[in-house]
Amino acid sequence: MAKKIHVTLTVNGEAQEFLAEPRELLIHTLRERLGITGPHIGCETSHCGACTVDMNGRSVKACTLFVAQADGADITTIEGLGGPDGLHVLQRMFREHHGLQCGYCTPGMITRAHRLLQENPAPTEEEVRFGMAGNLCRCTGYQNIVKAILAAAAEMNAKEAAE
Amino acid sequence: MIPPAFEYHRPTDLASAVGLLAQLGDEARVIAGGHSLIPMMKLRMAEPAHLVDLQSVGELKGITVAGDHVQIGAMVTQSDLITHDGLARAIPLLREAALQIADPQVRYVGTVGGNVANGDPGNDMPGLMQCLDAHFTLTGPSGSRDVAARDFYHGLYSTERADDEILSRITIAIPSGGYAYEKQKRKIGDYATAAAAVLLNRRGGTVSSASIAMTNLSDIPVWSQAAGEALIGTDCGAEAVTAAVAAMLADIDPQADNRGPIAFKRHVAGVILARAIARAWSRA
Numbered sequence: 001m002a003k004k005i006h007v008t009l010t011v012n013g014e015a016q017e018f019l020a021e022p023r024e025l026l027i028h029t030l031r032e033r034l035g036i037t038g039p040h041i042g043c044e045t046s047h048c049g050a051c052t053v054d055m056n057g058r059s060v061k062a063c064t065l066f067v068a069q070a071d072g073a074d075i076t077t078i079e080g081l082g083g084p085d086g087l088h089v090l091q092r093m094f095r096e097h098h099g100l101q102c103g104y105c106t107p108g109m110i111t112r113a114h115r116l117l118q119e120n121p122a123p124t125e126e127e128v129r130f131g132m133a134g135n136l137c138r139c140t141g142y143q144n145i146v147k148a149i150l151a152a153a154a155e156m157n158a159k160e161a162a163e
Numbered sequence: 164m165i166p167p168a169f170e171y172h173r174p175t176d177l178a179s180a181v182g183l184l185a186q187l188g189d190e191a192r193v194i195a196g197g198h199s200l201i202p203m204m205k206l207r208m209a210e211p212a213h214l215v216d217l218q219s220v221g222e223l224k225g226i227t228v229a230g231d232h233v234q235i236g237a238m239v240t241q242s243d244l245i246t247h248d249g250l251a252r253a254i255p256l257l258r259e260a261a262l263q264i265a266d267p268q269v270r271y272v273g274t275v276g277g278n279v280a281n282g283d284p285g286n287d288m289p290g291l292m293q294c295l296d297a298h299f300t301l302t303g304p305s306g307s308r309d310v311a312a313r314d315f316y317h318g319l320y321s322t323e324r325a326d327d328e329i330l331s332r333i334t335i336a337i338p339s340g341g342y343a344y345e346k347q348k349r350k351i352g353d354y355a356t357a358a359a360a361v362l363l364n365r366r367g368g369t370v371s372s373a374s375i376a377m378t379n380l381s382d383i384p385v386w387s388q389a390a391g392e393a394l395i396g397t398d399c400g401a402e403a404v405t406a407a408v409a410a411m412l413a414d415i416d417p418q419a420d421n422r423g424p425i426a427f428k429r430h431v432a433g434v435i436l437a438r439a440i441a442r443a444w445s446r447a
Binding site: 003045049052058116134 | 166167168169170201214216242266268272
């Protein structure tokens with residue numbers, strides 16, 4: 001067995017430090033080591049996007065990253081965006097617009113949508129569809145996911161304009 | 164899908180990275196974005212004992228647009244390519260192609276260097292670099308050398324790069340004229356069934372120069388000199404396009420796979436090239 005390495009991560013604002021085999025995949029670190037189970041394991045082949053997390057300001061598929069590569073990184077998962085005590089506007093809009101059915105893809109969808117809206121706060125429908133192309137949903141047919149993201153963008157922009 | 168164990172190295176300069184490869188020999192591989200290598204390791208089709216991660220090697224980063232050339236560090240990501248305004252103005256073909264690679268998450272991580280160095284015929288950048296007549300800088304224990312993209316690919320996953328060398332930089336003379344990258348794929352994230360990169364220059368009503376390369380239609384990218392020559396001196400009309408497509412079809416050698424039988428791939432290659440020529444001509 002290869003020797004373990006010392007890893008430090010910031011996950012949802014909290015410092016984490018542990019020893020791990022370099023081959024540990026970031027999705028396993030999050031789910032099994034840290035108990036952060038929002039990011040899901042879907043295809044495990046970097047196609048479906050269920051494992052999407054935000055790493056250093058970029059959306060990444062945590063199933064296709066070694067924890068060694070992530071050493072030193074700042075990571076945000078769906079848990080870092082909002083929860084039962086205070087939903088993020090994207091979470092609220094996904095609920096309001098029925099942007100989910102089984103919910104399996106939703107954490108990855110919302111985490112990706114969050115980064116998309118950081119980069120492009122007022123996207124067109126086409127830009128949303130292009131920007132969300134790395135996340136697959138087998139239930140909704142995407143219509144309501146796109147609606148939810150556009151509605152969240154509108155609310156975020158209206159709030160900003162009012163401030 | 165648990166990949167095999169390895170020892171991890173993260174050098175902070177190119178000399179150290181090259182030194183690690185020399186010291187560790189056949190047991191070591193470099194990892195850039197890892198979006199080709201990690202899936203191969205999960206399938207146990209690659210089992211390197213050591214991985215040399217290039218993410219902290221400063222010399223491999225950055226895009227420089229200066230004078231008549233562009234230099235792209237090997238660790239520049241597809242996303243960096245898309246968002247770099249100077250590069251988009253200098254070589255819009257690169258941005259057009261990068262937008263058709265994989266999906267947003269993969270483009271944030273996948274690198275240009277990995278895409279061209281891996282020797283996978285499914286990758287889009289190798290054909291593109293041949294179309295652009297790019298040069299790759301290979302850095303090894305005894306220094307650096309430059310190799311033309313058109314001479315770099317030997318066969319499936321076999322390239323001019325020696326095991327102890329790192330592809331460190333790509334240099335491209337800024338092209339003039341019209342451009343297009345046209346890609347047929349089954350779904351987002353798939354490799355091309357067929358793709359074509361085209362650069363054209365126009366003088367008056369005729370084509371004065373043309374460069375054409377095809378992706379995923381042989382075990383290496385195909386720069387079809389004959390297809391380009393078939394356009395030169397013509398009005399780029401239907402007859403000329405038919406001749407260019409026929410010349411290209413003589414240069415490709417697609418294999419049947421889950422993207423379709425050979426006859427289908429040849430058909431798609433012709434359609435895609437004709438579209439790419441039309442779009443490049445409209446921009447010339």
